[in-house]
Amino acid sequence: MRLLAASSIAILLAGCATTAPSQMYRGADHKGSAWEIAGEYNDFSKNVIIKVNGQNAIDGNLPVFGSGGEVYGTYAGKNVTANCSRVTKMFSSYMQCMVFVANERAATLQF
16 A cells, blocks of 8 residues: 555656756857757756756756745756746746856756
8 A cells, every 4th residue: 555655656746747848059168069958847846957968967956935046066067057937927837947057058948
């Protein structure tokens, strides 16, 4: 019975995650191929995952109370920051994260 309850909770939590379409980024000092930046946001746990080229660059939680916050990480030796805030429209709302690589705006992801 406990296993069933734990499985149900895990499925419920996983079902709340939203994925943002990926965007390409090539910084001013970046040599080589462009980076693919994508992300996932779980509205229930407030967890934000930002991936660069398929690898986790950021895996952090936003504050439970409030409409957004910042999460930090690194990729390829560069600091990666996501500044996230809730955007409310007349009949909908979504989470928007501006992603910065080495203080340069790299992508805007919407969940």
